[in-house]
Amino acid sequence: MSCVELNVTMGEVAKELSATAITRGKVAKTNIPNWLWGARRVATTVTARQSARIEQLQQQQAAIAAVRRSRC
Numbered sequence: 207m208s209c210v211e212l213n214v215t216m217g218e219v220a221k222e223l224s225a226t227a228i229t230r231g232k233v234a235k236t237n238i239p240n241w242l243w244g245a246r247r248v249a250t251t252v253t254a255r256q257s258a259r260i261e262q263l264q265q266q267q268a269a270i271a272a273v274r275r276s277r278c
Contacts, residue, residue, distance in 0.1 A: 234249070
């Protein structure tokens, strides 16, 4: 990949990382009524999945940054 392609890819990963973090924050702060059975478990599961996705994107971003440092 060229330096331009690496920069574009880094921007796309950063955009996706931000969107995932915003979604995770919205889900985590949602006020779920007690009468809605299983909703808290669903919210916890979604938050955990978003956290895993964020970790994956951060690793991808670090890999791209390492390649960019060595080439550009």
